Amino acid sequence: MDYLEFKIKCLEEFREILIAELSEIGFDSFLETEEGIDAYTLAGDFDRSAFDEVISQYSDAAQIELSEGKMEKINWNAEWEKNYDPIAVDELVYVRASFHPSQPGFKHEIVINPKMSFGTGHHATTFQMLRHQGTIDHQGKRVLDVGSGTGILAIMAHLLGARQIEAFDIDDWCVDNGNENFDLNGVKTRMGLGTIREVNPKGPFDIILANINKNVLLDEMKIYSDLLVDQGYLLLSGFYTHDVEDLEKLANQLGLKLITQQSKDNWAALVLQKK
Known part of the structure; x- marks a missing residue:
């Protein structure tokens, strides 16, 4: 298309x-x-x-x-080379394209060749999701990345020691690009195509990552809750700070409690835990 x-x-x-x-x-x-x-x-x-x-x-x-x-749809690497700069998320991770050199001083490095996919680390939502991931123990965990885009959050989960990762997106262009990025970062997972209802991932998961938008999150949050283990974590972003109240209200009804939140450029990111 x-x-x-x-x-x-x-x-x-x-x-x-x-x-x-x-x-x-x-x-x-x-x-x-x-x-x-x-x-x-x-x-x-x-x-x-x-x-x-x-x-x-x-x-x-x-x-x-x-x-x-x-x-x-074309190969967007040339366009991104003109506009794409590396991103440093604190000392946690350095996100670069393959045409940039590595940088010392970071715990992790992610190589992303973004084409027509969302989620390069430049946007405040992706930046905050990466930062939140760095605060949660992924070692040996099952992780689900909903609406994976470039695959950057799934790659971060891999670097943090996740045992198994599932990822999917509704756009076949993102799936192709995400799988290329998985290969660049040694991730064996293949990205699926479709909505969460179409892909129908099999839980339970220890951590679910969803950087989408408010309406989709509200529509799918019960599915996320049902797929989470007790004490599991749900990381959400893709919405404004003034939307937090609506999302937290529904989360509470589903047994999900807000653990921490942050904001950047009026975008919010939440960490919820299933109690």
Whole structure:
């Protein structure tokens, strides 16, 4: 399926806001540019009315100029080489592309060649999920990565000593890219294709990772809870700080208690435990 490309010129202070808003309506890939952002979504997932509503809401304040087009799926390495910089998550992990050199001083290193997949470590949600993972014992654990994207969180679980990892995504492009990244990092797991209901992973799992968006998380949280062992951990991100209350309320109803949370650039990430 083709991707739709939207080149959005805007004021710098509105880049993160627009990325957040567009993520909520199905956009899954972004590039920050000198003039604003480039945003991408599968043609079949595009909701024109929702998109127009977002653009209209910020048009004047952000001084938006918009152009759009369609593009076939291509190898995105050349584009990412122009825009992709390594990421350091504290001293825990250094995330780089294969065309970057290694850096000493980190406990772990992840090599990611992102194509049209979300989750490179640049976005605040992925950064925070990696940081949360570093606080949880993965040694010998079964881990499920929901909506895996580039596979970066599954790779982190592998580096932290997980015994078994399952990962999947709804986009075949992400699956292909994720499996390439698994190979780069010595992960034997193969990424599945589909939603959690279609893939139907077999629990129980000790740790579940879900960096998606609020609506999907609310819809699927009971499934996550059912798949978790007692005292197991559920790590969530992909939503705003003001969405935490809604997610925590449902989590409590399902026997999941908030252990810790953090925020970055108005994005939140939670660690919940099944009690």
